[in-house]
Amino acid sequence: MRRVRLLCGLTLAGIVFLGGCGKSPADQAREATTTLASWKATLRLLEAQEARGVVPEAYAGQVRRAAEEEREKATAELRKAGSR
Amino acid sequence: MSKLFEIALGVITGIGGFLEAGSLTTAAQAGAAFGYQLIWAIAVGTVCIAFLVEMAGRLAAVSRHALPDAMRERFGIRFFLLPLAAVALVSFLVLASEIGGVTLALEFATGISHRWWAIPTALSIWLLLWKGTFGMVEKGTSMLGLVTLAFVVAALTLHPHPAEVARGLVPRGPTHDAARYWFTAVSIVGASVSPYLFYFYSAGAVEDQWDEGYLTINRITAGVGMTFGGAVAVAALVCAALVLHPQGIQVDRFEQIPFLLTSPLARAGFWLFVGALFIACFGAALEIALQLAYLVAQGFGWRWGENLQPREAARFALVYTVVIPLAALVILSGIDPLKLTVISMALTALSLPVTVVPLLILMNDPQYLNEHTNGWVSNVAVLAVSAIACLVALVALPLEILGS
Amino acid sequence: MLIGRDILDQQVVDRAGRLMGKVDGVVLGPPEGEDARIAGIVIGGTTLLWRIHRGLARWAERKLGGEGRATFVPWAKVTKIGIDIKVDVDAPRTRAFHWENWVRDHLIGRIPGA
Numbered sequence: 001m002r003r004v005r006l007l008c009g010l011t012l013a014g015i016v017f018l019g020g021c022g023k024s025p026a027d028q029a030r031e032a033t034t035t036l037a038s039w040k041a042t043l044r045l046l047e048a049q050e051a052r053g054v055v056p057e058a059y060a061g062q063v064r065r066a067a068e069e070e071r072e073k074a075t076a077e078l079r080k081a082g083s084r
Numbered sequence: 085m086s087k088l089f090e091i092a093l094g095v096i097t098g099i100g101g102f103l104e105a106g107s108l109t110t111a112a113q114a115g116a117a118f119g120y121q122l123i124w125a126i127a128v129g130t131v132c133i134a135f136l137v138e139m140a141g142r143l144a145a146v147s148r149h150a151l152p153d154a155m156r157e158r159f160g161i162r163f164f165l166l167p168l169a170a171v172a173l174v175s176f177l178v179l180a181s182e183i184g185g186v187t188l189a190l191e192f193a194t195g196i197s198h199r200w201w202a203i204p205t206a207l208s209i210w211l212l213l214w215k216g217t218f219g220m221v222e223k224g225t226s227m228l229g230l231v232t233l234a235f236v237v238a239a240l241t242l243h244p245h246p247a248e249v250a251r252g253l254v255p256r257g258p259t260h261d262a263a264r265y266w267f268t269a270v271s272i273v274g275a276s277v278s279p280y281l282f283y284f285y286s287a288g289a290v291e292d293q294w295d296e297g298y299l300t301i302n303r304i305t306a307g308v309g310m311t312f313g314g315a316v317a318v319a320a321l322v323c324a325a326l327v328l329h330p331q332g333i334q335v336d337r338f339e340q341i342p343f344l345l346t347s348p349l350a351r352a353g354f355w356l357f358v359g360a361l362f363i364a365c366f367g368a369a370l371e372i373a374l375q376l377a378y379l380v381a382q383g384f385g386w387r388w389g390e391n392l393q394p395r396e397a398a399r400f401a402l403v404y405t406v407v408i409p410l411a412a413l414v415i416l417s418g419i420d421p422l423k424l425t426v427i428s429m430a431l432t433a434l435s436l437p438v439t440v441v442p443l444l445i446l447m448n449d450p451q452y453l454n455e456h457t458n459g460w461v462s463n464v465a466v467l468a469v470s471a472i473a474c475l476v477a478l479v480a481l482p483l484e485i486l487g488s
Numbered sequence: 489m490l491i492g493r494d495i496l497d498q499q500v501v502d503r504a505g506r507l508m509g510k511v512d513g514v515v516l517g518p519p520e521g522e523d524a525r526i527a528g529i530v531i532g533g534t535t536l537l538w539r540i541h542r543g544l545a546r547w548a549e550r551k552l553g554g555e556g557r558a559t560f561v562p563w564a565k566v567t568k569i570g571i572d573i574k575v576d577v578d579a580p581r582t583r584a585f586h587w588e589n590w591v592r593d594h595l596i597g598r599i600p601g602a
Contacts, residue, residue: 034334035334035336037332038332038333038334038336039336041331041333042331042333042340044331045327045331045333045343045347049343049346049347052350053351054346054351054353054354055342055346055351055354056354058194058195059192059195059339059342059354061195062191062192062195062339063339063340066337066339066340070336070337147571148571149571153499156497156510157497157498157499160492160496160497160539161497161512161536161539161540162539162540164497165540214599214601214602215601384509384510385499385500385507385508385509385510385531386507386509386588387506387507387588388507393602394596394599394601394602395592395596395597395602398588398589398591398595398596398597399587399588399591401596401602402591402595402596405595405596405599
């Protein structure tokens with residue numbers, strides 16, 4: 001029983017340690033940049049599909065709203081990473 | 085003739101019931117971020133669930149016990165509580181994500197925010213369980229679920245290179261973004277090997293009163309059904325790989341997933357997506373809610389049965405009556421459905437040893453299976469996948485949560 | 489026959505085939521020579537809690553003022569031990585259905601279409 005508890009404790013410590021390492025500011029910046037690029041491309045794809053008349057207006061609006069929210073988050077991340 | 089019909093029905097259930105919020109999301113994310121590289125993860129998950137489903141069916145047919153029933157008997161109440169809690173918690177989270185999927189389909193269709201749809205969705209799910217029979221739920225969801233074949237059609241329309249797709253079947257490490265790669269791989273396995281799938285299958289086998297004569301049907305249904313189901317998930321991944329990956333689009337929100345079908349199939353693709361998402365998630369929600377009721381009722385020996393009137397199995401009905409609104413509350417609270425889905429898939433993978441090992445022990449017990457106990461292949465395959473998935477999840481999950 | 493393996497936690501079925509519950513506990517009688525003798529089985533009440541966590545069980549019994557609504561089925565009434573344990577008893581007339589009936593009358597039964 002003590003051995004099991006020791007094992008659990010070590011595993012937990014390992015996870016916390018790994019988690020605590022988290023992401024370096026460079027990684028955070030890189031991810032935020034990728035996210036921004038991804039959403040830019042998403043909006044481009046959306047426009048192309050709107051031109052073909054493939055997607056309903058309401059849905060296009062939803063995509064734009066989602067893009068706005070995600071880009072705000074990514075920009076905030078970039079700012080945070082830049083200031084670290 | 086009747087047996088052939090049963091097999092056909094079983095296979096259709098496997099196909100129609102495979103894709104749901106979790107498998108669709110994880111396949112889309114994998115295809116968008118890594119192209120064909122993670123197809124092997126879907127294959128591994130599919131093989132594993134095929135084994136597990138076959139086992140659950142065999143257990144029900146030979147021992148005439150449903151899984152929770154047999155688990156409590158074999159392990160006693162103390163050791164039963166752990167898998168019970170694990171399966172219940174994980175299933176509850178998956179139920180919430182399925183409800184999330186339904187509400188998003190409705191949001192795409194109507195423009196009304198998905199949170200408004202949480203309560204009407206919960207009500208409909210509950211009503212169908214309240215008034216419906218087991219046959220209705222099982223056959224209805226599987227027949228309608230065939231609409232997910234739209235992903236196969238879409239994938240073929242996009243003209244993937246068969247050789248390149250096949251290469252994706254070979255397990256390999258990531259070419260970039262290792263943490264994200266392994267987290268996605270583990271989520272895919274969690275989506276494929278959801279405990280509710282084989283628990284529900286076992287309850288169904290008992291509801292349908294299977295006996296040893298059904299062992300072959302069971303094997304074919306599990307093998308062929310799950311394989312074809314997995315193929316639908318691969319089709320979704322291929323769509324993402326060909327539509328999103330080349331544009332550098334990664335899937336962070338559900339709103340990006342309809343592109344998988346609108347690009348190849350135009351306006352029809354949009355409505356097919358909405359229909360497929362709605363039906364797949366609604367069907368899964370029905371099954372999970374029922375499965376939770378079976379889990380508790382069978383574990384504690386209460387009267388149970390979807391074919392009974394609610395007043396004839398009151399505590400059984402109480403379980404799903406309580407669980408469904410609670411899951412809807414999670415969506416109402418505004419948690420992002422995609423993040424919820426992906427996290428529950430990873431948690432499923434994490435909990436695999438706890439949910440799967442009791443079944444494996446039962447499957448090797450001649451007291452329950454007579455001469456139909458597991459061969460070493462099934463044991464090793466399932467054990468290996470569960471152990472590896474759990475270990476990878478143990479590292480990848482905290483990295484993902486704490487890193488974001 | 490091993491009590492833990494063959495009796496405890498098994499499904500109990502009454503004379504009409506109704507599911508009565510699980511064997512939550514076993515009551516042993518005075519031993520016959522070397523063998524233990526079973527006085528009967530217990531379903532429901534706080535019996536299960538005692539096997540899970542003694543402290544919790546003690547607290548529950550203090551709150552409920554006793555064993556709760558446990559059903560004792562004497563061993564003489566057990567007719568068959570196989571996949572299930574069949575007992576020669578009418579389940580609705582015992583306390584085993586107390587909570588089932590309570591939920592039916594106060595909760596589920598009140599919802600239309602039950």
